[in-house]
Amino acid sequence: MKKDISPDRRRALLKKLIKEKGFVRIIEVHNGLSALIGERARVKQKNEFIEYDGLWESSFTDTASKGMPDAEIVGYESRLQTIDEILNVTSKPLVVDGDTGGSPSQFEFLVKKLERLGVSAVIIEDKVFPKRNSLDPSARQTLENPERFAQKIQRGNDVKISNDFMIIARIESLIAGTGLEDALKRAEKYIKAGVDGIMIHSKEDTPEDVLLFAKEYEKLCKKIGKRPPLVSVPTTYNLITDQELANHGFNIIIHANHLLRSAHKAMKQTAETILLNDRNFEAEPLCSSVQEIFKEVGFEWIKAQDRKYSKEQKISVIIPAAGKDPVFKEKPKALIDICGKTILKRQLESIRKIGLRNIAVIRGFKGEMINQKNIIYYENPDYEKKHSLHSLFTARKSMDNGFILIYSDILFNEEILRSLMQTEGDIVLIVDNSYRYHKHDIDKKLDLVISKTKPSSYYRTLQPSKMLEIKRIGKNIEKKDADYEFIGIAYFSEKGAEILKKVYDDCKNKNIKDNFHEAISFEKAGITDIIQEIIDRGFTVNGLEVYKGWIEIHNRKDKEIAEEMISTLT
Numbered sequence: 001m002k003k004d005i006s007p008d009r010r011r012a013l014l015k016k017l018i019k020e021k022g023f024v025r026i027i028e029v030h031n032g033l034s035a036l037i038g039e040r041a042r043v044k045q046k047n048e049f050i051e052y053d054g055l056w057e058s059s060f061t062d063t064a065s066k067g068m069p070d071a072e073i074v075g076y077e078s079r080l081q082t083i084d085e086i087l088n089v090t091s092k093p094l095v096v097d098g099d100t101g102g103s104p105s106q107f108e109f110l111v112k113k114l115e116r117l118g119v120s121a122v123i124i125e126d127k128v129f130p131k132r133n134s135l136d137p138s139a140r141q142t143l144e145n146p147e148r149f150a151q152k153i154q155r156g157n158d159v160k161i162s163n164d165f166m167i168i169a170r171i172e173s174l175i176a177g178t179g180l181e182d183a184l185k186r187a188e189k190y191i192k193a194g195v196d197g198i199m200i201h202s203k204e205d206t207p208e209d210v211l212l213f214a215k216e217y218e219k220l221c222k223k224i225g226k227r228p229p230l231v232s233v234p235t236t237y238n239l240i241t242d243q244e245l246a247n248h249g250f251n252i253i254i255h256a257n258h259l260l261r262s263a264h265k266a267m268k269q270t271a272e273t274i275l276l277n278d279r280n281f282e283a284e285p286l287c288s289s290v291q292e293i294f295k296e297v298g299f300e301w302i303k304a305q306d307r308k309y310s311k312e313q314k315i316s317v318i319i320p321a322a323g324k325d326p327v328f329k330e331k332p333k334a335l336i337d338i339c340g341k342t343i344l345k346r347q348l349e350s351i352r353k354i355g356l357r358n359i360a361v362i363r364g365f366k367g368e369m370i371n372q373k374n375i376i377y378y379e380n381p382d383y384e385k386k387h388s389l390h391s392l393f394t395a396r397k398s399m400d401n402g403f404i405l406i407y408s409d410i411l412f413n414e415e416i417l418r419s420l421m422q423t424e425g426d427i428v429l430i431v432d433n434s435y436r437y438h439k440h441d442i443d444k445k446l447d448l449v450i451s452k453t454k455p456s457s458y459y460r461t462l463q464p465s466k467m468l469e470i471k472r473i474g475k476n477i478e479k480k481d482a483d484y485e486f487i488g489i490a491y492f493s494e495k496g497a498e499i500l501k502k503v504y505d506d507c508k509n510k511n512i513k514d515n516f517h518e519a520i521s522f523e524k525a526g527i528t529d530i531i532q533e534i535i536d537r538g539f540t541v542n543g544l545e546v547y548k549g550w551i552e553i554h555n556r557k558d559k560e561i562a563e564e565m566i567s568t569l570t
């Protein structure tokens with residue numbers, strides 16, 4: 001999606017482009033969708049891309065798209081809605097067809113409103129309200145008294161707040177049949193009243209009249225000493241090219257109604273084709289595909305944003321809970337009761353609190369005791385022989401979109417998961433920098449971590465948590481060398497999961513018989529062993545530093561500490 005443009009910047013673009021390019025080419029638009037088409041249309045010609053310089057909000061096509069005639073029946077409020085729709089989805093300069101401008105007071109309000117919105121120009125025609133469209137040869141056309149019209153221009157000018165906004169006077173003498181002389185007299189009056197541009201309109205099939213006007217216009221402007229840009233709307237005299245018009249002195253060329261007319265024709269044909277065939281198959285070739293429309297209006301972008309920002313929808317949480325614990329022998333560790341609720345139940349509450357829904361649990365030892373609803377279960381009956389790494393891989397199917405791994409024996413604050421979800425790394429382990437201060441840790445083997453950068457010197461780190469790069473992980477690291485403790489929560493993005501799977505498969509295929517990092521064999525490998533293997537192969541494994549907010553239930557003392565903590569919280 002293109003970046004938005006401010007009203008001030010957009011408004012100034014028209015004058016700037018005229019100055020830079022000599023002439024600008026403008027296309028009619030009548031709603032958001034046509035505005036997107038007009039804004040984006042681009043063709044290659046003589047090895048360079050050309051596109052429209054700006055957009056025209058036509059009274060004829062705006063009213064027609066509302067099913068109404070172009071006779072100042074549709075009021076400004078409704079026109080402003082269309083203008084807003086167009087501005088909302090585009091960034092090119094917009095020229096608004098202001099009809100007659102209404103009464104001078106109405107015109108003052110219109111100028112203020114359009115200028116504030118970021119419109120670059122308004123064109124008003126010197127006819128009497130309520131005007132009739134200029135292209136119908138049989139319509140009654142009444143020209144406004146030129147002095148009165150010049151005064152309306154002056155009043156509009158007086159309320160303008162910037163030099164960028166242009167008030168353009170549209171001369172209708174050739175439409176009403178009052179001739180070239182009248183047109184030139186009016187042009188002189190309007191220029192002297194301070195107009196920012198002159199549009200000469202004609203409904204003839206050939207451009208002679210407007211070209212003659214253009215020639216005389218140059219002489220007139222020389223005489224006055226001021227030459228506002230000249231505007232053409234070549235709807236009827238359409239054999240002349242934009243470049244030819246520019247060569248004759250025109251600075252703004254407006255293709256005033258073609259997107260609406262082409263849409264109208266195509267819609268009629270499609271509506272009739274469906275009726276004729278009693279089904280819509282035959283109409284398909286007449287239509288843009290649904291995907292094309294999706295793309296035009298930014299649906300693809302929304303989907304990409306959804307994908308980017310809602311990891312919660314896709315990624316899984318995998319809790320390996322198959323092992324038999326040497327301390328808690330009576331049931332799976334996940335089912336240890338802490339103040340009336342099992343660890344697993346407490347984990348599920350935290351996981352669901354942050355919107356994660358795809359939860360997988362790997363069962364093994366007394367697996368039948370774990371029977372929470374809305375969980376995908378994987379089984380590792382071989383839990384005695386095959387350790388945590390292989391246990392994790394029974395849940396391979398849940399890894400595809402990325403996953404969060406959570407050991408089944410830890411209690412944690414959901415904020416830890418929330419910050420993990422926001423990280424950008426592909427493999428990120430939560431590491432705690434407070435392990436040195438845990439007295440009760442001394443009698444147990446921790447998963448220790450050495451990082452490339454050293455821990456923050458502060459006891460408690462500031463939010464958001466810091467990312468670091470991990471060099472080594474394992475239980476055999478000397479406590480004095482370790483920087484952190486891995487708490488048993490890790491994130492694998494889609495790419496991270498892919499790396500994990502590939503490294504695992506590769507090790508498995510190699511049929512490693514002896515030690516695998518700290519394990520006596522690949523079969524007995526733990527999750528930290530494969531992480532070390534991933535690091536050794538040159539992939540980045542990050543650590544996300546937290547300070548407390550979790551507790552691992554390793555032994556009975558931990559259980560007591562957890563119970564004490566929870567009871568003081570509740």
Ligand code: SPV
Pocket residue numbers: 058059060061070097133134135233235256257
């Ligand atoms: C419009 O597009 O609404 C115009 C130009 O005013 S014309 O229809 O030619 O009058």
Ligand code: MG
Pocket residue numbers: 058059060070097099
């Ligand atoms: Mg109009």
